[in-house]
Amino acid sequence: MDNDSTARIVAGLEAWIAAAPPGAQVPSNRALMVEYGASPVTVQKAMRRLAGAGLVESRPGVGTFVRATRTTLPADYGWQTTALGATQSRVATLSSTQRAVNPDAIALHSGYPARKLLPEALVRTALVRAAKTDAAMTRSPAGGLPALQAWFASELAAEAARGVTPATTRDALIVSGSQSGLSSIFRSVVGPGHPLLIESPTYWGAILAAEQAGVTLVPVATGPAGPDPDEVERALARTGARAFYAQPRFANPTGGRWSSQTGHDVLEIVRRHGAFLVEDDWAHDLAMDAAPRPIAAHDDDGHVIYLRSLTKSVSPALRVAAVIARGPARERVLADRAAESMYVSGHLQAAALDVVTRPAWSGHLRGFRQQLRERRDLLLGSLREHAPIVQVETVPSGGLNLWVRLPDGTDVDAVVRECSLRGLEIAPGAEWFPAEASGPFVRLNYSGESPERFPEAARILGAVAGAATR
Known part of the structure; x- marks a missing residue:
């Protein structure tokens, strides 16, 4: 009683x-x-x-x-990210985002949208149509199907600033997913033993690809508005790095978005240093409240190597992406891809092209973005109501994730394990840092199955995080 x-x-x-x-x-x-x-x-x-x-x-x-939890700012040790540099390789096992979980669990750990959000009818029909074409029985050109190259190039060219020579069909190389593209870029443009500037935190797959390519990671602290351009310049000057990998729009995991000024400043900085900006536009199709506006659309002298994937918006089964690069950098990436996998399946390329050139594609994107917005807002509201002890770093205007900070001193791994025991799967934040984590973070994906269980997920997280701080 x-x-x-x-x-x-x-x-x-x-x-x-x-x-x-x-x-x-x-x-x-x-x-x-x-x-x-x-x-x-x-x-x-x-x-x-x-x-x-x-x-x-x-x-x-x-x-x-x-308690004034909403106005208390956590300690910020982000400045140490660049000063301390990268740790030894830590990505030795399967990412937490890829682990198999109980079917009854609330899965907020994955990096992919729920099946019901994707254009399943368009994809199935496109695969059947592609199977009836020559693409199903012939070798694809090493650079990709010309029509798909032209589509990716035209998408970027449509954003080109006045006076900027737009990308052409030949500039686009079709690769089997963005992970494949990153591996080739890091191997062929940066090279083993050479430094690569990389945002911290950033996409764990980019960290893994860089480590496997043998490059030396130089972390640069980033936040909801991106990195400090002055810090980027200092890091380039200090290390002599020839490239900076970044996600200027809807970054994974933070949801951060650079301002136009930051994008302009960073582009000018890499130009001054004779370096490359590797722009990962992974969430181009996932924009909700802000236009993607790639930095590559302002570049016509080959300083930006641009990467865009269809995996998250079309289907994870169609691992089709494009690298857009100019000059010798393009030729190096092409040579690496040809040596690694020779070419991308023409059948998959033809199916992807079929999907994105159908009249229904634009309607799908509108509906997709609206559903992402609704899910994002539902998870945000659930956390505010049931887990006020945690702090959402920023409300993302695109992408799939919320980057959530737990109270200082929290054992994140213990929280993740306890949540899993209670039926909630979340991803610990440490694997998104090329250096030590600057705080106790977890990443929550709001695009998965069962959004009606978001309030339940927030209650579990709030209870576990609260108990962990006692």
Whole structure:
């Protein structure tokens, strides 16, 4: 009976706290005893639970107050990212985003959208049509099917700034997914033993591809608005790096988006240093509240190597992407791809081209983006209501993920394990850092199955994170 009374007081005060401003004084223990007809011990137990969840704080001799969690800024050690450099290779096992999970689990760890969000009818029909063409029985050119090369080039050319010579069909190389493209770029443009600037945090697959290519990672701290251009310039000057890998739009995992000014400044910096910007536009089709606007659209002198994939918006079974590069850099990437895999399946290329050139494709993208927006907002609202102890770093205007910071000092791996035991799968943030993690982060994908279970997921995360800080 005592436990029931405690739970009733906790539930009532949680509702009161949700509507109260940070710093508001909580009703006294005596007032709560009268309101709930509870003993002093029961009220004290309820207050300890609320304090353990990070919702209230006690000030001896004064009272108990709503904790100002939303206005307390966590310690920021991001400046150490560049100063300390990269650690030894840590990506030795399968990424947490790729692990198989119980079918009944709430899966927020994956990096792919739910099947129901993808254009299944278009893909199936395209595969059947492609099987009836010569592409199903002949070798594809090493650079890709010319029509698909032309489509990727025209997409980028449509964004070209005034006075900038747009990309051409020949500039585009078809690769079997962005992971394949990154591996070739790092091997052929950077090279083993040479330094590569890379945002921290960033896509774990880029870290893995770089490590396997034998390049030396030079991490540059980044945040919701991207890296500090001055820091990029200092890192290029100090290391002599010939390339900087970045995700200027809807970054994985942070959801960050560079401003136009940052993009302009970084492009000018790599030009001054005779270097390359490797622009990973992985989420081009996943824009919700902001246009993608690739930096490559402002480059016509070969300083930007641009990468765009269809895997997340068409189907994970159609691993088709394009690298757009100019001059000798293009030839090096092409030679590496030809040596690695000779060419991409013409059948898959033809099917991908069929999907993106159908009139229904634009309608699919509109609906897809709207559903992503709704899911994002549902997960955000669920976290605010049921897990106020965690902090969403930024509200992404595109992409698939929320980058969530747990309270300082939290054992992230322990939280991930406990959540898994309770039926919630999330991804620990450490694998997205080429150097030590700058804080206790987890990544949550809002595009997976069962968005109706987001409130349940938030309750589990809030309870586990709260218990971990006690």
